[in-house]
Amino acid sequence: xxxxxxxxxxxxxxxxxxxxxxxxxxxxxxxxxxxxxxxxxxxxxxxxxxxxxxxxxxxxxxxxxxxxxxxxxxxxxxxxxxxxxxxxxxxxxxxxxxxxxxxxxxxxxxxxxxxxxxxxxxxxxxxxxxxxxxxxxxxxxxxxxxxxxxxxxxxxxxxxxxxxxxxxxxxxxxxxxxxxxxxxxxxxxxxxxxxxxxxxxxxxxxxxxxxxxxxxxxxxxxxxxxxxxxxxxxxxxxxxxxxxxxxxxxxxxxxxxxxxxxxxxxxxxxxxxxxxxxxxxxxxxxxxxxxxxxxxxxxxxxxxxxxxxxxxxxxxxxxxxxxxxxxxxxxxxxxxxxxxxxxxxxxxxxxxxxxxxxxxxxxxxxxxxxxxxxxxxxxxxxxxxxxxxxxxxxxxxxxxxxxxxxxxxxxxxxxxxxxxxxxxxxxxxxxxxxxxxxxxxxxx
Numbered sequence: 059x060x061x062x063x064x065x066x067x068x069x070x071x072x073x074x075x076x077x078x079x080x081x082x083x084x085x086x087x088x089x090x091x092x093x094x095x096x097x098x099x100x101x102x103x104x105x106x107x108x109x110x111x112x113x114x115x116x117x118x119x120x121x122x123x124x125x126x127x128x129x130x131x132x133x134x135x136x137x138x139x140x141x142x143x144x145x146x147x148x149x150x151x152x153x154x155x156x157x158x159x160x161x162x163x164x165x166x167x168x169x170x171x172x173x174x175x176x177x178x179x180x181x182x183x184x185x186x187x188x189x190x191x192x193x194x195x196x197x198x199x200x201x202x203x204x205x206x207x208x209x210x211x212x213x214x215x216x217x218x219x220x221x222x223x224x225x226x227x228x229x230x231x232x233x234x235x236x237x238x239x240x241x242x243x244x245x246x247x248x249x250x251x252x253x254x255x256x257x258x259x260x261x262x263x264x265x266x267x268x269x270x271x272x273x274x275x276x277x278x279x280x281x282x283x284x285x286x287x288x289x290x291x292x293x294x295x296x297x298x299x300x301x302x303x304x305x306x307x308x309x310x311x312x313x314x315x316x317x318x319x320x321x322x323x324x325x326x327x328x329x330x331x332x333x334x335x336x337x338x339x340x341x342x343x344x345x346x347x348x349x350x351x352x353x354x355x356x357x358x359x360x361x362x363x364x365x366x367x368x369x370x371x372x373x374x375x376x377x378x379x380x381x382x383x384x385x386x387x388x389x390x391x392x393x394x395x396x397x398x399x400x401x402x403x404x405x406x407x408x409x410x411x412x413x414x415x416x417x418x419x420x421x422x423x424x425x426x427x428x429x430x431x432x433x434x435x436x437x438x439x440x441x442x443x444x445x446x447x448x449x450x451x452x453x454x455x456x457x458x459x460x461x462x463x464x465x466x467x468x469x470x471x472x473x474x475x476x477x478x479x480x481x482x483x484x485x486x487x488x489x490x491x492x493x494x495x496x497x498x499x500x501x502x
Contacts, residue, residue: 106129120177233262379415479500
């Protein structure tokens with residue numbers, strides 16, 4: 059970057075010199091040469107002293123008549139390779155514009171070239187003799203200290219720029235290298251990674267995001283393994299019961315009542331398997347494509363009243379009080395899936411509320427959102443279990459859940475359905491005081 063920038067800067071400056079500065083220098087030096095010509099012709103006896111003084115001010119001067127009389131003032135030119143026709147051109151009374159006509163090249167400025175071809179030549183008449191006088195600035199005299207100063211300045215700038223650039227590159231590349239290694243580890247299945255960095259710039263934000271991503275991947279992988287294990291367990295348990303009792307039914311010595319009892323268990327376990335397969339299918343469908351919803355407008359109040367009627371026998375059996383406070387409103391969504399949401403939430407509320415308790419269902423519209431709350435006065439959920447209740451196969455009370463044929467998938471399905479409708483679901487609960495589920499859905 060430094061070398062290329064320096065090269066481009068040089069080419070730009072060199073082009074500007076050839077186009078803009080060089081003609082101006084030629085014009086200025088031509089005027090100075092004509093002034094020297096005039097003074098020399100007016101004071102021929104003082105010409106050597108005068109030209110020596112002029113050369114001491116920072117100029118190279120060469121005087122010749124092309125017949126062996128050559129005079130040098132100041133430092134000599136680097137090269138005197140002047141073509142004969144050019145020299146004769148000046149002796150014939152013409153001006154030689156060597157600065158303006160000096161060879162142009164991308165990598166040659168000509169500003170510091172002390173060749174006689176890069177000088178101004180004018181004719182000078184001294185005592186009836188014609189001389190050709192060539193002059194140009196002596197950069198070593200005029201810019202000697204400045205050249206050293208700018209050379210040191212440029213060298214130091216390049217050196218420090220290179221050092222700071224290398225430090226900056228290492229500062230940027232090092233965390234990227236760590237991220238590369240971490241990416242390779244993730245590709246190998248190592249998700250428990252943390253990219254350490256104290257930076258707060260974009261690289262630091264990327265490292266922090268990568269760490270969060272790896273933690274989420276680890277959590278997802280752990281959830282996947284737990285999901286597979288739970289599915290295997292949930293399927294194996296009823297299958298084992300079915301196989302055991304089916305084997306027992308082959309025994310001809312068991313009584314009729316025992317046979318009926320065993321068949322009822324097989325029927326119940328089969329129903330559990332059927333429910334589990336349906337729930338897994340629903341989750342799989344929502345996981346694969348949550349946009350495959352059959353959206354239409356339906357009446358929310360009528361739907362919740364229908365769910366309440368279905369649950370009436372459970373309410374009556376447990377002597378629970380049900381309070382409905384749902385205004386007449388329409389929703390736009392998948393009617394069947396949302397029916398499943400209310401069925402699950404109300405069923406859970408009834409299931410975990412002791413006899414004589416209350417179940418309340420309310421709905422209202424706030425800020426273009428429909429908010430439905432399902433609350434109960436039941437036993438509540440432990441604070442430590444609240445963050446996990448929407449996890450698949452999570453059961454706060456595994457013994458009670460098994461007795462009530464629960465699979466631990468109901469709330470996971472509820473959350474998936476609500477999220478598929480661009481909504482949200484929240485829960486608040488205290489042990490011994492009850493639980494409140496709040497579902498927020500977009501309103502028409």
